[in-house]
Amino acid sequence: MGIAEFSHGDSLIHKLDPRAKISVALIFSVVVAVGRSIPASAAALLFPVILTMLARMSMRSVLSRLAVVNGFVLFVWMFLPFTFKGEALGSLGPLTVYREGVLHCVLITLKSNAIVLCAIALLGTSSVFDLVHALGHMGVPDKLVHLFFFCFRYLQVIHEQYVRLLRAMKIRGFKPRTDMHTYRSYAYLVGMLLVRSFHRSERILTAMKCRGFKGKLYILHHYNMKKSDYVLAASGTLYSAMLLVMV
Amino acid sequence: MIRLRNIRFSYGSRSVLNGVDFSLDRRERVGLVGPNGAGKTTLCQIIMGLQMPDSGEVEIFGKIRRQEKDFEDVRSRIGFLFQDADDQLFCPTVLEDVAFGPLNLGKSPQEAKAIVSETLASLNLQGYEERITYQLSGGEKRLVSLATVLAMEPDILILDEPTTGLDEETTCRLLEILTSSDLTYLIISHDLEFVRQSTNSIVTLRNGVLENAGCREMGEGVTGRAMIAQR
Numbered sequence: 013m014g015i016a017e018f019s020h021g022d023s024l025i026h027k028l029d030p031r032a033k034i035s036v037a038l039i040f041s042v043v044v045a046v047g048r049s050i051p052a053s054a055a056a057l058l059f060p061v062i063l064t065m066l067a068r069m070s071m072r073s074v075l076s077r078l079a080v081v082n083g084f085v086l087f088v089w090m091f092l093p094f095t096f097k098g099e100a101l102g103s104l105g106p107l108t109v110y111r112e113g114v115l116h117c118v119l120i121t122l123k124s125n126a127i128v129l130c131a132i133a134l135l136g137t138s139s140v141f142d143l144v145h146a147l148g149h150m151g152v153p154d155k156l157v158h159l160f161f162f163c164f165r166y167l168q169v170i171h172e173q174y175v176r177l178l179r180a181m182k183i184r185g186f187k188p189r190t191d192m193h194t195y196r197s198y199a200y201l202v203g204m205l206l207v208r209s210f211h212r213s214e215r216i217l218t219a220m221k222c223r224g225f226k227g228k229l230y231i232l233h234h235y236n237m238k239k240s241d242y243v244l245a246a247s248g249t250l251y252s253a254m255l256l257v258m259v
Numbered sequence: 260m261i262r263l264r265n266i267r268f269s270y271g272s273r274s275v276l277n278g279v280d281f282s283l284d285r286r287e288r289v290g291l292v293g294p295n296g297a298g299k300t301t302l303c304q305i306i307m308g309l310q311m312p313d314s315g316e317v318e319i320f321g322k323i324r325r326q327e328k329d330f331e332d333v334r335s336r337i338g339f340l341f342q343d344a345d346d347q348l349f350c351p352t353v354l355e356d357v358a359f360g361p362l363n364l365g366k367s368p369q370e371a372k373a374i375v376s377e378t379l380a381s382l383n384l385q386g387y388e389e390r391i392t393y394q395l396s397g398g399e400k401r402l403v404s405l406a407t408v409l410a411m412e413p414d415i416l417i418l419d420e421p422t423t424g425l426d427e428e429t430t431c432r433l434l435e436i437l438t439s440s441d442l443t444y445l446i447i448s449h450d451l452e453f454v455r456q457s458t459n460s461i462v463t464l465r466n467g468v469l470e471n472a473g474c475r476e477m478g479e480g481v482t483g484r485a486m487i488a489q490r
């Protein structure tokens with residue numbers, strides 16, 4: 013599972029102007045995040061679902077991404093229904109389940125899925141280079157843009173190193189058990205991961221310098237706002253406005 | 260074009276270079292050999308300004324280079340192929356990676372794209388533009404790294420083991436590209452046959468100093484000694 017696994021493709025969504033995508037994702041996320049109504053949040057899910065289908069992403073990998081988010085949401089479900097006091101719905105053993113708590117959980121689940129799915133569909137389908145470029149064009153300071161780029165780049169490096177080290181362990185017959193050997197091996201893995209990623213990221217920077225990098229990232233594909241970009245921007249904004257007025 | 264005088268360098272307490280003198284003039288083609296861990300890669304990193312020597316003088320393109328800033332224009336005029344291709348490729352696609360250098364040099368996207376397809380074609384890599392860099396095979400990575408270096412149209416090439424992982428045909432192709440150009444270059448390699456054919460002099464780095472640095476003849480003695488160095 014690569015971090016940039018969705019960024020290559022030639023669907024309608026992939027070809028959209030990253031500026032339009034970032035704007036829509038931002039507006040949509042803010043509107044969804046501040047919304048307090050369950051029907052509106054449920055309706056919000058529809059938009060990213062349509063985008064995901066238009067982007068022709070593999071259902072399985074999208075779901076596996078969402079599973080991560082819902083892992084966190086699960087924690088919310090474990091606590092909130094019992095602690096958020098309000099009208100009692102019933103009891104689960106010694107614990108009382110409150111109506112407000114459950115409603116809040118539903119709301120959080122809908123919202124977080126809608127926002128993450130929207131980010132996957134819109135931002136995940138552009139290469140980081142394009143996103144970085146778009147952010148620059150939208151007036152985000154260079155420093156922040158670089159921070160974003162290198163964060164991404166080094167996350168990928170760490171992930172690559174992890175896969176490699178794990179492979180090196182596996183081909184020599186490593187099987188995780190609950191003993192000292194396993195713990196020590198994992199400790200080495202994490203230690204090596206940090207040290208090696210650090211050194212490798214330094215070498216990547218030197219490689220970039222050797223090719224004339226002086227603190228500015230240039231971009232190959234220049235985007236022009238096309239009709240489809242305006243359609244996305246308009247429909248995204250309209251949709252978000254509609255969610256806002258929905259009660 | 261490159262002149263090193265009495266370079267000393269150590270990693271912490273492990274001294275690697277003990278007074279290296281080296282020079283490379285226009286149109287010269289030099290092979291650098293020596294046992295593993297002799298400090299060949301380190302020497303090249305010093306030329307590129309990626310490591311600063313403890314003492315000694317680095318003169319490149321007629322100017323003494325001391326600090327990071329002095330090396331900025333050195334780096335855009337000397338193409339350095341890293342020993343490990345994984346360190347060199349960092350963009351998602353081959354196109355973006357090869358275009359990175361030309362764009363940094365101020366080329367327009369159109370020009371950069373033209374340079375990319377030209378360079379890729381010269382290495383028999385037509386149609387690789389949209390390939391994902393980290394999914395390439397070892398040899399392909401090597402070739403693409405070479406393309407990223409060549410695309411900058413450098414005055415001098417420094418190739419750190421360019422032939423590892425290349426098949427015979429590709430090695431020949433590389434030899435052809437190198438010898439048919441009028442490039443100045445320094446090649447580090449353990450592939451003695453390749454060094455002999457691609458360069459007109461060989462120097463050996465051993466025990467922290469360059470041996471037969473003055474020898475510009477391809478005498479058997481030189482290669483013989485280099486051969487021993489390789490064992």
Ligand SMILES: Nc1ncnc2c1ncn2[C@@H]1O[C@H](COP(=O)(O)OP(=O)(O)OP(=O)(O)O)[C@@H](O)[C@H]1O
Nearest residue numbers: 270273275293294295296297298299300301302342
């Ligand atoms: N970053 C580093 N920190 C500490 N020691 C290093 C570092 N890089 C290299 N060395 C040591 O310096 C010595 C010279 O390394 P260098 O990579 O220059 O050798 P080399 O001649 O290129 O060898 P090879 O033929 O194996 O590529 C080696 O003994 C190596 O262990």
Ligand SMILES: [Mg+2]
Nearest residue numbers: 299300342419
């Ligand atoms: Mg080396």
